[in-house]
Amino acid sequence: MATWFVALFVILLLSVGSAAAQDAPGTDAPSAGAAGIGDPYFDLLGNGGYDVQHYALDLWVDVEARELRGIAMIHAAATQSLSAFNLELDGLTVEAVSIDGEPAAFSHAGRELTITPAQPIAVGAEFRAFINYGGQPRVTGSAMIGFSQGWNFAPGGVVVASEPDGASSWYPVNDHPLDKATYTFNIIVPAGLEAVATGVLMDTVTEDGATRFTWEMRQPMASYLAAVQIGNFALQETTAPDGTPIRNYFPVDDFGQGQRVFERQGDMLVFFESLFGDYPFDVYGVVVVDQPLGFALETQSMSLFGSSIIMGGRMAEEVIAHELAHQWFGNSVTPARWQDIWLNEGFATYASWLWFEHDRGVEVLDRIVREQYDWVSGNWLMEADQGDPVDQDRLRRQLFIIVVPPGLPPARDLFNGGGVYIRGGLTLHALRLHVGDDVFFAILRAYYERFAFGNARVEDFIAAAEEVSGMDLTDFFQGWLYDPLIPDIPQMGLERLVEDAS
Ligand SMILES: [Zn+2]
Numbered sequence: 238m239a240t241w242f243v244a245l246f247v248i249l250l251l252s253v254g255s256a257a258a259q260d261a262p263g264t265d266a267p268s269a270g271a272a273g274i275g276d277p278y279f280d281l282l283g284n285g286g287y288d289v290q291h292y293a294l295d296l297w298v299d300v301e302a303r304e305l306r307g308i309a310m311i312h313a314a315a316t317q318s319l320s321a322f323n324l325e326l327d328g329l330t331v332e333a334v335s336i337d338g339e340p341a342a343f344s345h346a347g348r349e350l351t352i353t354p355a356q357p358i359a360v361g362a363e364f365r366a367f368i369n370y371g372g373q374p375r376v377t378g379s380a381m382i383g384f385s386q387g388w389n390f391a392p393g394g395v396v397v398a399s400e401p402d403g404a405s406s407w408y409p410v411n412d413h414p415l416d417k418a419t420y421t422f423n424i425i426v427p428a429g430l431e432a433v434a435t436g437v438l439m440d441t442v443t444e445d446g447a448t449r450f451t452w453e454m455r456q457p458m459a460s461y462l463a464a465v466q467i468g469n470f471a472l473q474e475t476t477a478p479d480g481t482p483i484r485n486y487f488p489v490d491d492f493g494q495g496q497r498v499f500e501r502q503g504d505m506l507v508f509f510e511s512l513f514g515d516y517p518f519d520v521y522g523v524v525v526v527d528q529p530l531g532f533a534l535e536t537q538s539m540s541l542f543g544s545s546i547i548m549g550g551r552m553a554e555e556v557i558a559h560e561l562a563h564q565w566f567g568n569s570v571t572p573a574r575w576q577d578i579w580l581n582e583g584f585a586t587y588a589s590w591l592w593f594e595h596d597r598g599v600e601v602l603d604r605i606v607r608e609q610y611d612w613v614s615g616n617w618l619m620e621a622d623q624g625d626p627v628d629q630d631r632l633r634r635q636l637f638i639i640v641v642p643p644g645l646p647p648a649r650d651l652f653n654g655g656g657v658y659i660r661g662g663l664t665l666h667a668l669r670l671h672v673g674d675d676v677f678f679a680i681l682r683a684y685y686e687r688f689a690f691g692n693a694r695v696e697d698f699i700a701a702a703e704e705v706s707g708m709d710l711t712d713f714f715q716g717w718l719y720d721p722l723i724p725d726i727p728q729m730g731l732e733r734l735v736e737d738a739s
Contacts, residue, residue, distance in 0.1 A: 238400055238582070238652060239533045239556045267357035270322035272349055274413040278575050278648040281349065282402055283413025284323040287313045290363070293421040294408050298467060300430065303390040305329070306371035309409050312363065319358040324350045324368070325405035325412040327387075328375025335367045348405050368409045375406060394430065394468030396526050398534045398541055401575060401651065404460035414571045415692055417457035424465055425449045433466045433486050433524045435537045454537060456518055457690050459571045464536035466524045471495075477503035477521070479510060484522035484539075491547045495525055498549045498557075501596075505558050508595055509565065509588060512678060513685050517569035521561070535563030535585070555589045562588030565685055573692040578651045579643040579718070580693055583661025590662060603729070606666055610731050613640045613655045613663070614723050619734040632735055637721055644695050644718025663726075664717040670728040671713055672706045680705045 270286020273279070293310040311324070327348035334343045334352050342353040350368075358364050374388040387403025389396045397407065404410045424432035428448050436454035443449075454463070470486035473496050477483055483503060487495030502521075510516055518538040530543025533556050540560035546553050566584035594602035611617045615636045619627055641647060641656035643664060651657065669677040684693070684701040699714050716724040725732045 238535065239559045239585070265318055265360075267318040267320035269320055269351075270317065272323050274411070274415055276413060276415075276574050279402070282325075282575075283416060284325070284411050286317045286319050286322050287315050287358075287411070289313045289411050289416050289418040291419045291421070292408065292410070292463075293423070295423045295425070296407075296465065297425045298395060298432070300390065300394060300427065300467065303373055304371065305374055305388065305407060307369075307408060309366075309368045309370070311366045311368070311409065313366065313411075314363045315358045315360055318360045319354070321351055321353040322358075324352065324366075324409040325402075326350045326368075326370065326409040327405040329370050329372040329406075331409075332369040332371065333367075334369075337364050341366070350409055370409065391468075391526070391528050393527070394466070396466060396528055396530070396541075397464040398530075398532070398536070399464065400461040400534060402461070404463060407465075408463075410460045412460050414459040414461065414575075415573055417459050417571060417690075417692070419456065420452075420454040420458055420463055422452040422454075422463075422465060423449055424452070424467070426467055429469075430467055431470050431486075433470060433539065435462065435464050435539050437519050437538075438484075456537075456569075458537045458568070462535065462537040462568055464534075464539070464541060466526055466541065468527060470524065475503065477506040477516075479507050479516075481506060481516050482520045482522075484520060486522070486524040488525060488527040488544060488547075491525065491544065494547050494549070498547055498553055499523060501554065502557060502561065504596075505561050505592055508592060509562055512588075512591065512681065513565045514682060514689070517564055517689060521564065523557075523560070533560050535560040535567055537568045538564065555593075558589035558592040559585045565689075569690055570685060570688040571692050573694045573697075575648070575651055576645055577693065577695050578646065579657055579661045579664075579695060580698060582652065582657045583643055583664055586658045586662035587665040590666070602666075606663065606726075606729065607731065609659050610663060610723070610726065610729075613660045614731075614733040615640075615735045616733065629736055633722070636735065640723070642719050642721060644714070660717075660723055663723070667717055667724070667726050668702065668710075668713065670726065671710075672702075672708065676706050 270284055273281045274283025274285055276282050289311055291312040295308040297306040325348045331343060331345050331350060334341045336354040339355045341355060344351050387399050387406025402412055405412045422434040425447050426432050428443050428446050432450040434452035436452040439453050440451040469489055471489045471492040473485040475483045485499055506516055520538055523540045523542055525542045525544060525546060527544055529545045534541045562585040567581035572578055572580050590602055590605050615632055639655050640660055641650055641653045643657045643661035646653050646657050680702045683705050684698050703710050722735060722737055723733055
C-alpha cells in the first residue's frame with residue numbers, strides 16, 4: 238500500500254499479547270480448530286486446523302440495491318482432526334453450509350463463522366466447504382480516509398481494498414496472510430458494467446441482462462490482496478519489454494491521460510526483474526477507479542489506484558513503482574505476521590527510489606535519501622530552530638509517536654508512514670552502504686528466491702542478510718529496525734541531531 242497520509246489505518250486491538258491457544262499436536266481425537274491462526278498482534282485473525290488450497294467465489298452484485306450474494310467454495314486440507322473449524326465473515330448473513338455435499342451445522346458470532354461438519358474431518362483429509370451467504374456489506378474502517386476496508390459500493394460500481402483485514406467483508410475466509418491460496422472469481426453484474434479482479438480474465442458471458450466475468454489467480458494469494466473492482470473502464474492492453482502482458486483499466490474519460498501516466502510501467506517491471514528475479518505472476522496491470530482514494534493498493538497482479546493518480550507527476554511515478562515492487566515484496570513474499578509489514582512497505586518504498594536512481598541518476602537517489610533522513614530524524618526541526626534551542630525531550634517524545642521503529646510497529650499503527658515506509662526504506666539504503674552494492678543486491682535476490690510464493694518474518698531477512706554477507710549484522714539491524722531513534726548514516730555524513738535519552 239502507498240499512502241499520502243502518515244498514519245492511515247486505525248486498527249482496533251482485538252486483544253493484547255498472547256497467541257491463540259493451539260490444540261495439542263499428536264492427539265487423534267477430533268477437536269475444534271483454533272479461532273485464530275496465531276498472529277501475536279491479532280489473536281482472532283485467521284483460523285487454525287486447516288490450510289485453504291483454493292477459493293472459488295461466485296458473486297452476484299446488485300449495485301443499485303447495494304447487495305452482494307455469494308456462493309463460496311473453499312477447498313482445504315485439515316491439519317488436525319477437526320470436529321469444527323472457523324472462517325471469518327463480517328456483516329453478511331450465512332444461509333447454508335455444506336461439506337463435501339452434506340449439510341453442516343454453523344453458528345455466526347461477530348466475524349467468526351463456526352462450521353461443524355456432520356462427521357469429523359480426519360487430519361490430512363481434503364474437503365470442500367460450500368457457503369451460501371449474502372446481504373449488504375458492512376462499512377468498517379477508518380473515518381480518517383473516508384473509505385472503509387473491504388467491499389465498498391461507490392457511485393456506479395464497487396471498490397474493494399482489503400488490507401489488512403477487510404476480506405471478510407465480502408467472502409468467508411481464513412483471513413490471515415499466512416494461509417495463501419489460489420482463487421477463481423465468477424462475478425455476475427448487470428450487463429453494461431465490468432468486473433475486474435485479481436488474476437487472469439478467462440471468460441466473459443452476457444445473457445439475460447447480466448454479464449459473468451471469470452478471473453483466475455493461479456499463484457498463491459493472501460486474502461488481503463484479493464479484489465474485485467466494478468464500473469465502466471477503458472482497457473489498454475500492452476506488454477512489458479520482456480513480454481509480460483499488461484492490462485490497464487482506466488476510467489473511460491481518462492483513457493489517454495491514464496496511458497501517459499502509466500507508460501513507464503513496463504520499463505519498471507523489467508528493471509525490478511533485473512534486481513529481484515522474474516516477475517512472479519502471469520500478468521500485470523492496474524485498475525484506476527473513478528474515485529479519489531487517497532491511497533493505492535498492490536492487489537495481486539492488478540494494482541488499485543484512485544483517480545487522483547491521473548494527475549501524474551513524480552508522486553504518481555513513485556506510487557506506480559511502489560505498487561509494482563510489491564508484486565515481489567508483499568505479494569510473492571508475504572509477511573508471516575502483521576508485525577512483519579516492513580518486509581512489504583520498507584522494500585516497496587526503497588524499490589521506488591531505486592527506480593529513480595536507475596532512471597534519473599545516482600544524485601537523485603542521494604537527494605531523496607538526504608531529504609527523507611532529514612525528515613524522519615527530526616533534524617529539519619533542529620536545523621530550523623537554531624536560534625531557539627528545541628526542547629530535546631519534547632522532540633524525542635514526538636518522534637516516537639510520528640516515526641516508529643520499522644521492525645516492530647505497534648499493532649494500531651502498522652502503516653506508520655515515517656517509520657515503516659520512510660525509515661524502513663532508509664534501512665535498506667543504510668544496509669546497502671554497509672555491505673556494498675554487490676552483496677546488498679545478492680541479499681535481496683537470495684531472500685526473494687528463498688521465500689517466493691510463501692511467507693517470511695523480519696528475522697528471515699536478517700538471517701539471509703547475514704548468510705549472504707558473512708557478517709554479523711546484529712547491531713546494524715538492532716539500530717535500524719528496533720531502536721527508538723534512527724541511527725546515523727556515516728557513509729553519507731548523515732547524523733541525527735536529536736540526542737538519545739541515555
Ligand atoms: Zn505499499
